[in-house]
Every structure is written in C-alpha cells, then in structure tokens.
Amino acid sequence: MxxxxxxxxxxxxxxxxxxARAEARDISRDTVAADDGWAAYGAGTTGGAAADDAHVxxxxxxxxxxxxxxxxxDTPKIIRIAGTIDADTDDDGDHLDCADYATDGYRLKKxxxxxxxxxxxxxxxxxxxxxARQASAARQAERIVLPVGSNTTIVGLDRAxxxxxxxxxxxxxxxxxxxxxxxDAYDCFPVWQPNTGGLGDxxxxxxxxxxxxATHVWVDHVTASxxxxxxxxxxxxxxxxYLRHDGLLDITNGSDLVTVSWSRFAGHDKAMLIGSGDTAxxxxxxxxxxxxxxxxxxxxxxxxxxxFGQVHVYDNRYVVPEGAAVPLLARRVDxxxxxxxxxxxPHPRPxxxxxxxxxxxxxxxxxxxHPLQRLARGPxxxxxxxQQRQRARSHxxxxxxxxxxxxxxxxxxxxxxxxxxxxxxxxxxxxAEPMSSPVPIVLAGARGHGRWxxxxxxxxxxxxxxxxxxxxELTPLTAAEIPEGLGTPEQSADFGALLDTTGARxxxxxxxxxxxxxxxxxxxxNGVHLLLEKPPAPSYAEFRRMADGVAxxxxxxxxxFQSLGSHAVPxxxxxxxxxxxxxxAGVGGAGAWARPEAYYRRAPWAGRRxxxxxxxxxxxxxxxxxxxxxxxLALAGAPRATDVTGIETxxxxxNAIESDDTSCVRVRTADGREIVVAATLCAEDPDxxxxxxxxxxxxxxxxxxxxxxxxQRAGHGPEEFEYGRTDLLENLVxxxxxxxxxxxxxxxxxxxxxxxxxxRVAPDPVRVPDDAWxxxxxxxxxxxxxxDGLVAAAADTLSLYSELGAxxxxxxxxxxxxxx
Numbered sequence: 001m002x003x004x005x006x007x008x009x010x011x012x013x014x015x016x017x018x019x020a021r022a023e024a025r026d027i028s029r030d031t032v033a034a035d036d037g038w039a040a041y042g043a044g045t046t047g048g049a050a051a052d053d054a055h056v057x058x059x060x061x062x063x064x065x066x067x068x069x070x071x072x073x074d075t076p077k078i079i080r081i082a083g084t085i086d087a088d089t090d091d092d093g094d095h096l097d098c099a100d101y102a103t104d105g106y107r108l109k110k111x112x113x114x115x116x117x118x119x120x121x122x123x124x125x126x127x128x129x130x131x132a133r134q135a136s137a138a139r140q141a142e143r144i145v146l147p148v149g150s151n152t153t154i155v156g157l158d159r160a161x162x163x164x165x166x167x168x169x170x171x172x173x174x175x176x177x178x179x180x181x182x183x184d185a186y187d188c189f190p191v192w193q194p195n196t197g198g199l200g201d202x203x204x205x206x207x208x209x210x211x212x213x214a215t216h217v218w219v220d221h222v223t224a225s226x227x228x229x230x231x232x233x234x235x236x237x238x239x240x241x242y243l244r245h246d247g248l249l250d251i252t253n254g255s256d257l258v259t260v261s262w263s264r265f266a267g268h269d270k271a272m273l274i275g276s277g278d279t280a281x282x283x284x285x286x287x288x289x290x291x292x293x294x295x296x297x298x299x300x301x302x303x304x305x306x307x308f309g310q311v312h313v314y315d316n317r318y319v320v321p322e323g324a325a326v327p328l329l330a331r332r333v334d335x336x337x338x339x340x341x342x343x344x345x346p347h348p349r350p351x352x353x354x355x356x357x358x359x360x361x362x363x364x365x366x367x368x369x370h371p372l373q374r375l376a377r378g379p380x381x382x383x384x385x386x387q388q389r390q391r392a393r394s395h396x397x398x399x400x401x402x403x404x405x406x407x408x409x410x411x412x413x414x415x416x417x418x419x420x421x422x423x424x425x426x427x428x429x430x431x432a433e434p435m436s437s438p439v440p441i442v443l444a445g446a447r448g449h450g451r452w453x454x455x456x457x458x459x460x461x462x463x464x465x466x467x468x469x470x471x472x473e474l475t476p477l478t479a480a481e482i483p484e485g486l487g488t489p490e491q492s493a494d495f496g497a498l499l500d501t502t503g504a505r506x507x508x509x510x511x512x513x514x515x516x517x518x519x520x521x522x523x524x525x526n527g528v529h530l531l532l533e534k535p536p537a538p539s540y541a542e543f544r545r546m547a548d549g550v551a552x553x554x555x556x557x558x559x560x561f562q563s564l565g566s567h568a569v570p571x572x573x574x575x576x577x578x579x580x581x582x583x584x585a586g587v588g589g590a591g592a593w594a595r596p597e598a599y600y601r602r603a604p605w606a607g608r609r610x611x612x613x614x615x616x617x618x619x620x621x622x623x624x625x626x627x628x629x630x631x632x633l634a635l636a637g638a639p640r641a642t643d644v645t646g647i648e649t650x651x652x653x654x655n656a657i658e659s660d661d662t663s664c665v666r667v668r669t670a671d672g673r674e675i676v677v678a679a680t681l682c683a684e685d686p687d688x689x690x691x692x693x694x695x696x697x698x699x700x701x702x703x704x705x706x707x708x709x710x711x712q713r714a715g716h717g718p719e720e721f722e723y724g725r726t727d728l729l730e731n732l733v734x735x736x737x738x739x740x741x742x743x744x745x746x747x748x749x750x751x752x753x754x755x756x757x758x759x760r761v762a763p764d765p766v767r768v769p770d771d772a773w774x775x776x777x778x779x780x781x782x783x784x785x786x787x788d789g790l791v792a793a794a795a796d797t798l799s800l801y802s803e804l805g806a807x808x809x810x811x812x813x814x815x816x817x818x819x820x
Contacts, residue, residue: 027178028056028078028155032218032259037290037312039259045216047153047176051076058082058157062089065146065162072147072172081180082157087144087165088186098188101140106132106189112237115192117797121804122194122789130191137189137205144185144206148175156180163228166206171213178220182208184228186244192237200796201240207247211255222263224248230267232715239699239796241714243269247302252276256286266297269717275307283308291316300717439733440469440503442528444495444519445510446477448602449533453508456729458483465733469502495519499526506531506732510560512605513538513623514614517546524553529736531729533560534626536749538615540641540757547746558732559744561752563627563704564634565731568723572635572693572700572709581695581713588795589632589677591625591689592788596781599681600657607657609764617760619651619660625679625689629665630752631704632677632691638669641750645670647758647814650801651765654682654773654782660765662784664791664800664809665755678794678801682773682784692795758814766810 031046032039039045048055055077057068068079088096106129114120114129125133144165148154150172156162156179163183169175185206194200208224211217226245234242248265250273251258265271274289287309296303297319304311438461443453460466468489471477476491492498499507499522507523509516510533517537523530530550536559537543550557563569576584600607608616621629633639646668651660664678679689693700698713711719726743734740773784793804801809 028080028153030176030178032176036218036261037259037292038257038288039216039218039290041257041288043174043216045174045176045218045257045259046151047174047218048076048078048151049153050151051078051153056080059085061085061093062087062143063091063093069146069148069152072149072170074150074172076151078153078155080155080157081160081162084161084163085165086163087146088140088163089143096143098140101143101188102132102136103139104132104135105129106136111192115194117194117200117238117793118799120194121797121799122200122793123805124194125192133189133191137187137191140188141205148172148177150174152176153178154180166208166210168210168212169214169217170210173215175214175216176218176220177209177222178218179222181223182225182248184226185246186226186229187246188244190243194793200238200793202237202243204243204246206245207250209249210247211249211251211258212253214251214255215257217255217258219249219258219260220262223266224263224268225266226268227266231269234714236697236714239694241712246270247273248299250274251287251289253280254282254286256288258288259290259292260294261290262293264295264297265299265303266295267299269300270302270305271296271299272302272304273307274304274309274311277307280308287311295319297321438464438467439505439736441466441506441508441729442470442472442495442498442502442504443468443508443510444472445512445533446471446473446481448510450510451481453510453729454483454486456727457508458486460727460730460733461486465730466506469504470498472498496522496526499523499528504528505736506729508729509533512603512616513618514605514611514616517542520546520557521549521553524550524555524557527553527555529555529732530557531560531732532557534630534749535617535622535752535756536746537753538617538756539760540753542615543746543750543753543756550746556732556735556742557746558728558735558742559746559749560728561627561630561744561749562725562728563631564744564748565726565728566704566707566723567725568702568704568707568709568721569631569634571721571723572702573637575700575711576635576637576693576695580698580711581693581700582697583695584636584673585694585696586674586676586798587632587636587691587693588798589628589675589679589689589691590791590795591620591628591677591679592683592685592687592791593620593624593679593681593689594683594686594779594781594783595624595655595661595681596779597655598780600655607655607659607661609659609760615760617659617756619759619765620663620679620681621660621665621677622756622759624681625677626752627704628679628689628691629677629755630749631702632675633667633751633755634748635691635693635702636669636673636675637671638667638673638675638751639748641754643670644668644751644754647755648800649758649762649812649814650809651759651762651812652768652801652808652810653765654768654784658764660759662768662787663759663765664794665758666798666800667751667755674798676794676798676800678791680784680787680791682768682782683788683791684783684785685788687788690795694798761814762812763810766808768808772808 029049031049032044034040055075058080059065059068060082062085065085086095090096111129111133115125146165146167148167148169151174153176161181161183164186166185185208187204187206190202190204193203229244231241231243231245234244248268248271253276274287276283290312292314295317298321441457446454457466457468468486470490472492472495474493490502506529508531509519511519513535516532520530520532537546605611605616605618608618610616644667648666651663653661655661662680662682667675688703688705690701690703701710707723707725709721728743731743735742768784773782775782790801790804790806800811802811
C-alpha cells in the first residue's frame with residue numbers, strides 16, 4: 001500500500017524520481033557464516049576477503065577473467081564478473097566453435113567410421129582419428145578450462161553469466177563462488193569408450209565446476225545448467241546419446257569442507273558427484289559436504305551421488321516438470337544392487353568447529369556407472385525393485401500408460417507357503433480365480449528344476465486352481481522332498497499308468513530333453529494337456545513329431561518359456577510398433593552365467609550332444625540360456641520357422657564336455673533383421689541375462705528374469721519399468737477353463753527350434769585353448785577371462801565372437817533348409 005501511495009504522489013507532482021530503495025549490498029567480501037555447514041568448520045571459508053584493492057577485479061570478457069585468475073595463484077583476490085562471458089573465444093574476443101578447435105584432420109564423421117563397434121570391436125579407440133581427437137580436445141581445453149587458486153572469491157554482478165567454461169578448483173583452499181549463472185560446459189570432442197560396463201558410451205571431459213583436492217569451498221546462489229546446448233538435442237551415435245556434458249558440480253579426489261547452498265542445478269543428466277573411484281580410499285575421512293536450500297530441476301541422476309563421504313543434506317527441493325520423464329532422484333542403484341536414496345533431511349546447521357549433527361555418512365565405497373552403462377551386462381544380482389514408476393512424454397501419440405508397468409509388484413524370491421525351496425515369486429499377476437474343482441496335475445520329473453514346479457503347483461493349489469495328483473520319478477520322492485501342504489500324491493515310474501490312475505487333466509513334463517517328445521505323446525494319447533519344459537525337443541524333427549501328435553490328439557500344449565509370460569513382452573512389442581525407438585535394426589541377447597564342473601556330472605546326459613546315439617543337445621544356448629534365444633526371437637517378431645532365413649553358429653567349450661558352454665548365434669529374419677545371442681557358462685562375474693532391441697533412435701533392454709525394462713532414446717532420460725508375469729501353468733488352466741489365449745503354444749517356438757536344429761547339425765564345438773581359460777579352485781569352475789565383455793559386446797554390436805577378435809571362435813553358416 002505504501003509503494004502504491006508513493007507512486008501516486010510521484011505522478012501527481014511530476015517528480016523525476018522513483019520510490020527510494022537501498023543500494024545493492026557489495027557481497028564480494030562476504031565469508032561463510034559461522035553456522036553454515038562444513039565450509040564453516042575449522043578456519044572457515046573467507047575466499048578473497050583479504051584481497052587488497054590491487055587484486056579486486058571487475059571483468060567483462062574471457063581475457064580479463066584469465067588475467068584476474070592469474071593462472072590459479074594463491075594471492076588473495078576478488079573477481080567480479082559483469083555481463084556475459086563466453087569462454088569459447090580467442091584472444092581478440094571472437095567466438096570459437098568446434099570446427100575452430102579441430103586439428104590434425106579430425107572429423108566426427110571420420111571418427112564414427114573408424115571406431116564403429118561393428119568393425120572396430122570392443123577395443124578402445126586408437127590410431128589417427130583418436131590422436132586427432134585428443135589434439136583437438138587439448139586445443140579446446142586451453143580456452144575453456146579456468147583454474148581457480150586458493151583465497152579466491154568469484155562473484156557475479158547482477159545477472160552475470162559464464163558460459164562454455166569449466167571452473168576447476170584443483171588442490172586449492174579457501175574458495176568462494178557466488179551469484180553466478182554457469183552454463184554449457186560443452187565438450188566438442190567426446191571420446192567413445194566401448195568397454196564401459198561392457199556396453200559402450202560417450203565420455204565427456206568438463207564439469208561446470210570441478211572441485212578436486214579442494215578444501216574450504218563455498219558455492220552459493222549459483223545456477224548450473226546446459227542451457228544453450230542440451231544433450232537431448234544431440235544425435236544418437238553407436239546407439240548412444242552423443243553426450244556433450246559431464247557433471248554440473250563434481251566434488252572429488254579428497255575434496256573436503258564444502259558447503260553448497262541456495263543454488264539451482266537444472267536440465268542435466270549427471271548433476272553432482274561426491275567421491276572419486278571406488279578404490280579411492282584416500283577419500284575416507286574427507287568429502288565432508290553440506291547441501292542446503294538447493295533446487296534440482298529436471299535432472300536424471302546424481303542429486304547427489306555419494307561414494308565415500310559425510311554428507312549433510314537438508315531443505316533441498318526436487319522439481320519434475322509436468323509430463324516429463326520422472327528422473328531417478330528418489331533412488332540410485334549401484335553394481336551390487338543396493339538402493340541409494342537421495343535425502344531431504346531437516347538437519348540443523350553445524351556450528352563452527354563442530355561436526356554437523358545427524359549427517360548422512362557414506363563410509364563404504366559403492367561402484368558407480370552411467371545409467372546407460374550400469375545395465376550393460378545385465379542388472380545387479382541383488383537388484384531391489386524401483387520405488388517409483390516412470391512416466392514419459394508421448395510415444396508416437398501414446399503415453400507410457402499405454403505400456404503399463406505393474407503397480408503391485410510382489411517381492412521376488414519369497415518362499416511359497418510350505419515350500420521347501422525358495423520360489424521365484426510369491427504370486428505372479430494373473431486373472432485366474434479359484435475353481436470349484438481344482439485341476440488334477442501329474443508332474444513328471446520332480447527333482448532338479450522340477451522342484452520349482454513343485455513349489456509353483458503348491459502355490460496354485462493354495463489358490464484352489466490345481467491339485468497335485470501324482471509324481472512320476474524313477475525313484476519315488478521322500479516325504480521330506482514333497483513341500484508341505486501337497487499331501488501324499490500317488491507316485492509311479494510308469495507315466496502312462498499314472499495318468500490313468502490319477503485322472504490327471506494336465507501333465508507337467510520336466511524330464512531329460514531326449515524324453516520330451518515320447519512323454520508328451522503318451523500324455524496326448526491319454527487326452528492330457530501339457531506344460532512341456534524347454535527346450536521342447538532335441539531336434540526339429542522330434543519337435544514336429546511332438547507338435548503334430550499333440551494337435552492330432554486334440555490336446556493343448558504350453559511350452560515352458562516362462563519369460564514369454566512376462567507382461568513386458570507385449571509392452572515392448574507395442575513400443576516397437578509405435579516407433580518409440582525408431583526403425584528396429586536388430587536384437588541382441590546376452591547371458592553370462594557360471595556353472596561348476598559338478599554341473600556336468602549331475603546326470604548322464606548333462607553336457608552331451610548325443611547319448612547312446614540319441615540327440616541330447618544340452619548346450620548353453622539350447623538349455624540354460626534358451627530363454628535368451630526364445631525371447632530375442634519373440635521381441636524381433638520372428639516366432640515361426642518361416643521367419644528365419646539363415647543361421648550362423650559359433651560353438652565352443654572350456655569345460656571337459658561334449659557340448660558347448662560358450663556360444664553365440666546369429667539369426668537372419670525374413671524382414672532383414674539380425675538377431676545375435678551370446679552365452680557362456682564360464683563367466684568371470686555371473687550376472688542376469690538380458691535382451692536388447694536396437695533402434696535407429698534408441699534401444700530397449702529387457703532383463704527377462706526380473707521382468708524389468710530400460711528404455712533409452714535420444715532426447716530423453718533413461719526410463720525404467722517393471723512388469724508382472726502370468727504363470728504359464730496358470731495360463732494353461734485359464735485356457736482350458738474359459739478359452740483365454742495360450743501364451744506359448746508350440747507354434748511360437750518354431751524359430752527357436754530352428755536354432756536348436758542348427759546347433760544339432762553344426763560341427764562339434766571347438767575346445768577353448770588351455771591358455772584361454774582358468775580354473776577357480778574355490779568354486780571348482782572354469783572361467784574364460786574376458787568372456788563377460790565379449791558376451792555384452794556381441795549383444796551390443798550384433799557381432800559374433802570371431803568378429804570381435806576371439807581367436808578360438810569358428811563360424812558355421814546354416815542355410816534356410818537346415819530344418820526338415
């Protein structure tokens with residue numbers, strides 16, 4: 001009201017004046033307050049407050065700023081920035097772009113051609129174009145890297161902007177940066193790192209502010225962003241967003257006693273990193289940082305990310321614009337799968353000379369990966385579920401709700417009630433209702449993997465859907481081997497007789513691979529429907545005999561590819577159909593598992609291609625990691641035999657077995673796409689398998705054992721989803737009860753059986769040379785050094801092992817006529 005009165009009076013008297021206001025206070029000699037976080041600890045942080053008049057500078061261009069910084073000297077100094085300073089300028093103030101920095105013949109087009117993973121492989125770039133990139137990068141660094149020395153205050157006047165620069169406080173003490181808009185530390189020459197996480201990514205060099213070995217630093221009222229050149233506008237190269245920016249503010253290499261306050265970090269991927277490498281034990285006892293009253297807006301990760309350190313965090317704000325992809329602010333996952341949550345803690349400020357109370361302490365190092373690298377070889381073994389579901393902007397006219405992720409995910413790894421063995425999940429999503437008359441089930445093969453079926457049958461029996469009527473085993477199960485609650489089912493080694501006496505309506509067959517067809521036909525002749533474990537048969541001829549016999553008998557057969565019961569599969573197919581990742585170029589699959597030598601002694605047929613003249617084909621791609629092959633074919637839209645036009649195989653073994661334990665396959669489809677699946681049972685660091693769909697504008701990665709999907713596309717942050725799963729036995733019961741669609745009938749596994757047939761007729765697997773594998777005595781298993789990265793690279797580049805430089809790999813091409 002008073003302001004209005006003054007304004008009216010001014011107009012009435014015609015005075016050439018405005019309402020009086022106080023002069024803007026000079027903040028350039030401010031020091032951190034005595035209670036303002038870790039920067040106040042000990043001697044406090046005063047910056048250049050002690051500077052004499054000769055070392056107080058007001059600068060308006062890069063040349064003046066460089067002179068004022070004095071090469072990072074320790075002389076107390078105050079530097080006031082006025083207006084906008086562009087670091088990408090020459091000594092005359094003329095703007096420099098990336099072409100001006102490029103030297104020695106560097107061209108991005110040539111660089112991409114030279115180091116395309118399809119031709120270059122998984123090795124780090126070297127040679128003429130990489131050397132030219134390094135020389136060009138050095139020329140840019142000379143202009144934009146600005147060293148800040150001890151006893152320095154840098155303060156912006158009014159709305160000062162410093163763009164294109166990387167302020168680096170290296171091994172300096174007592175520095176203040178305030179009231180400044182830091183924009184676009186743009187890297188003209190990112191480097192391709194093909195082995196990052198076994199997958200590959202673009203690595204950039206510059207943070208807006210980098211504290212390395214710095215102590216007593218106060219960053220206040222600073223805005224840091226990519227404004228001007230957002231990474232979302234950059235193209236996709238080698239299937240990755242061509243990143244131009246690193247961090248906004250990184251605090252690393254033993255930096256200590258830092259307060260970041262009243263600042264804004266916006267429009268960026270990796271906002272703030274606190275900590276160095278995971279082996280940087282010198283960080284312990286340091287990295288004491290306070291964050292308060294900051295805003296993190298539209299950032300994807302690292303808000304902040306802490307390795308070692310004691311981090312005091314309170315009253316920070318996290319902003320997600322309406323309709324944008326939800327950034328991963330509320331959760332971080334490291335390589336071993338422990339979630340690391342961002343905090344908003346209402347802690348009091350610490351007093352000078354005292355440790356902050358209730359600080360968030362991080363004493364144990366936790367490996368960090370870029371979000372696009374972290375999942376390269378598959379997710380962490382003990383990955384915990386996302387706590388926030390992701391939304392995103394529309395996908396070709398459809399929002400992400402069109403591909404709904406499950407809202408009520410069950411805890412994986414729970415024990416079914418009464419079960420004697422840990423189950424895969426307590427209750428997969430399903431629409432089945434308890435039936436008035438439970439369906440009688442006979443299980444053939446109740447040991448080994450059959451124990452999982454016992455637990456699953458128990459779960460469905462508790463729901464009133466099925467009843468275990470009989471168990472077919474050569475040696476009857478003991479009472480201790482039957483999960484509590486399943487009663488005393490009839491047992492017999494005579495499968496046909498057991499079906500007759502129990503009145504079974506469904507048979508679950510989980511027996512050795514060569515027995516599948518004969519047992520399935522026995523069930524079919526008895527009018528009993530089937531859940532048949534994968535692989536359905538050891539040859540295409542046996543598969544056709546089984547499938548045709550079942551169809552002729554008029555019974556229903558479900559093939560036990562549980563991954564195809566995941567709701568993620570139709571969701572991914574919908575994303576592909578809507579063009580979310582552009583034109584699909586191919587599909588890769590990766591499985592890096594480990595098996596002890598005893599695994600191949602568990603049964604006479606284990607690790608065999610043939611036994612007593614009968615096909616077995618118990619190899620990495622056909623049995624333990626068969627899901628990777630079948631799922632890749634399904635996501636590629638190539639389930640039928642006629643969808644396959646050619647197959648190449650590379651089969652090898654490090655173990656003393658007849659079959660393969662380290663193999664890869666390339667399938668060419670009728671629509672011109674390639675599917676490459678690489679597998680090993682000799683991994684150095686076993687991890688969950690996955691399938692990745694490569695598109696012209698992004699990729700979709702699916703960890704089929706976890707029903708988890710990662711969507712990465714140009715112009716967007718990574719989006720992660722979880723889905724439910726329909727149990728295949730439950731689906732079979734529903735199909736019989738109400739005609740619900742059968743999820744995995746034999747017809748949708750025809751192309752998989754084409755792969756099995758190609759492996760069957762291929763030459764015997766080659767032996768991995770003795771100097772290319774080693775034995776882990778403690779685990780009694782063989783590993784092939786480097787195979788984990790090779791598997792990941794094969795899936796990422798759609799290349800076979802031999803094309804990636806594996807000297808022991810040998811390719812066999814199979815024409816379309818490989819199947820009968």
